[in-house]
Amino acid sequence: MSTSSNSGLYREGNEWVSESSGKRWVAVIGLEVHAQLNTRTKLFCACEYRFGAQPNSQICPVCTGQPGSLPVLNGEALELAIRAGLALEGTIAERSKFDRKNYFYCDIPKNYQITQYDEPYCRGGGISLESGRRVRLNRIHIEEDAGKSTHTSGNFTLVDLNRAGVPLIESVTEADMDNAEDAVAYVTALREILVYVGASSADMEKGELRCDVNISVHPVGEAWRTKIEIKNLNSFGHIAGSIEHEIPRQIAAWETGDPERYPVQETRLFDAQLGITRSMRKKEGEADYRYFPEPDLPPITAPYNRVEELRSLLPELPAARRARYMTSLGLSAYDAGVLTASHDVADFFEACARLSKEPKEAANWISNEVLRAISGDEFDAQNIDELPIKPFDLSELIGLLREGVVHSNGARQILREMMKSGKAAGALLLELGLQQVQDEGSLKAWCAQALQQKPEVAQQVREGKEKAVGALMGLVMQSSKGKANPQRVRELLLQMIAESDVS
């Protein structure tokens, strides 16, 4: 159904054009993103939470809602939430409060969720995307996660309450996006910021970042139409896929002209296998959650001084860092992006650039060698901090390279060794015997030997094919076991060929 009606649409920039009606449509998209705060313990109790632990092994009277138990706010969660709010340029409320959201479900032990309803701890803020678009945030609030229920065959529901009570922040954007690319770019940037300030690990595979998409479509210039919510998207692919399916689906539904088939306010889920969204439940108006202030928790106060202190402790955010790398260090946009993708890498790079005084070289070596090494599985490390190599070691290697003591292949070899053993560059240079041979006598002998072996190549060079000299250089490198300084070898070869020409 969707394919046939979709085929009557094509996209022009951020507009969709219907071939049959000629109408131009635009989408309106807002996002609600839940991020798990990086705390040691849950939001209202002392239980630790680890992803993938045995079901119901990380629970206590409080997070299982035992009668008589009471919540106590985890101060660390509040501080992380404030850090996230500040990094997202929001305004931290001096006073906010918790509310109860009442609904019945088996994975929510108290049958109410403690959340923030009309007085969230943070308002406003936003993220400027690289496309130039500004996505404004309406609010961010703190709330507790629910448990996980699994429906089995045989009509059983299994409930795991490990996740119940895990601290989340929910950030709600204004409806400032109109296409999947911007939505993905927004979530990418949001994720990056949360990770950067240490508020969340935001690992989507572990459910630490989950996204709900609110989306509607309307003909250009007309009023906004019925909003549909797509819930629980936990990968960038799903966010993009669901939006790319949902826009044509809604347009097609409106274009039928049949009110019976118009989009209705509902919640949909994304079926990743089929790449389509599916209706989960129709909304009969707003669900009645009977919100009221949580009587078990006094209002939260975030004193101005403490907020300002947290603000001063915020690291430079990735976008600002990227800009600085490009303008003052002269890096390419690509390198700047790669190096700022994580806080640790950027710090490593900056130290290395400062010590070696060669930011571009440092950037090349880190992005081409070090990060590649981490992404493979040769090294037992997930991030740069877990490697034994330190910024000083890499800057020393860059120095050796600059002075011509080692050539780039040798340096690469030394680097790999450094990443394994953590030994200093100088030590490895000697240990691996990679110092370049600079002495002219040896170099000349190897060159003469190569000319003797392949006189026909020398002839080609004489005939103007200067590139052919590479074959001779290969021979020299072989006999020198790679230690000859290739630049000098080339000069010598060309010089010797020219000299022999006289005869």
Add this chain to the structure above:
Amino acid sequence: MSLAAPLGLSARALREAILAGSFSVLEVTEAHLAQIAKHNSELQAFQRVDAESALARARELDAALARGEGNGPLFGVPVALKANMCVQGMETNCGSRILEGYIAPYTASFVQKLLDAGAVLLGVTEMDEFAMGSSGENSAFGCPRNPWDTQLTAGGSSSGAAVAVATRMVPIALGSDTGGSVRQPAAFCGIYGLKPTYGRISRYGLVAFGSSLDQVSPFAHTAGDLELVLEVLSGLDERDSTSLPLPAFEPERPAEAQRLVGLKVGVLKHELNADVAPEVLVQCQAQLERLEAMGAELMEIELPHLSYAIPTYYVVATAEASSNLGRYDGSLFGKRIEGDGSLTGMFEATRNGAFGDEVKRRILLGTYVLSAGYAEAWYGKAQRVRTLLRRDYAAAFEAVDVLASPTAPTTAFRLGAKKEDALAMYLSDLFTVPASLAGLPALSLPAGLTSNDTGCLPVGLQLVGPALSEGRLLRLARALESSQTSALPIPPLCTEIR
């Protein structure tokens, strides 16, 4: 003091007698268990008596004493809990079928404090289901009887605990007071009951009814014992975020207990006094005159928003209850009724089948006052009235030190008399709910017995003070206590205590 038997003594006297070697903890425990055995089948104060563990605990304490250890403030004192208090490994059913068989996985912090002070738990007392009721008739299990006349209610919801103290089955018992659930049964049974300032005693482990109102509240048959229990239970508990960041309560110890010169007592004048039974007014008046005789100055005081207190209370308490009781759905705790096999089917069948009528009525009320479109008119307005009432009290306490009124408009009423008339039952909370809404300390003290055609029945006088003024309330209670010419009357059926 007669040391012939350890029955009928105050907690303080019992502890002293034990430490002096007059009785062993075992003897004290056995005597009180025997008193329970004698009267409980008729009065149904206790839902469950844990005789074996009590005796084992008594032997442990005796052994500790023999080693020279143990002199806690409640050392060897038998105590009883209300059925909504969690003790690890014990059933905490709140008088409800829905929690029948629910074994608490942890111990309430106030219970732990009792134990740490050396108390001996004798058992769990009967209560109105989830503390909703003023007569004890809403328990799913037994209905306690008033020991002064077993045809009458003991009051509620902490009915069993009041009966247990009135008949000296225990010198002290813990109840919980949300809108009068300790003060009113204390008045009906002729003993003392104190609802402390909201936040004085941690609620951690008290099964919630109305979270912004609930307070653990002790019963005793002397004012001094209330003081003692408050000293033990009060103080900051980090597991309850509404617990006040204060050290434990310290009693006032005036040099001249009976001198009340300069103390101003406000007497509540209100049109609602017209609803108060004349014999209750007479007894209260007599107590006020005693206060005056000791030097206190009486003044008439009005609380302008008092007549809104009952509707406000029933909006706030039921709203919170509707949310607090949401968790009893058959999935995690207590009883499960499968219903049609679906998840919501199970929720509906369990809640329909296992909650009693009064609980259902209040959940419905609470759900209604919080529902979209009505929440502002009901819950929102109630919160504003609550603020006005707090201001009324603040203004009143500019002029007086305490406020006095009857605890309840009548003496104990006949069992069944109001069971079918919820509104009449709610109106009997007239004098107790205002202090609950304002979070203020309130004490009900015995104000003598009436003598009319129904026989001799106790009357309670309520004293309300500003936040944290428990010391003052107890000082007044002690002054009245020590000015009495005879000992506090004991229900006639307790022939063994004289």
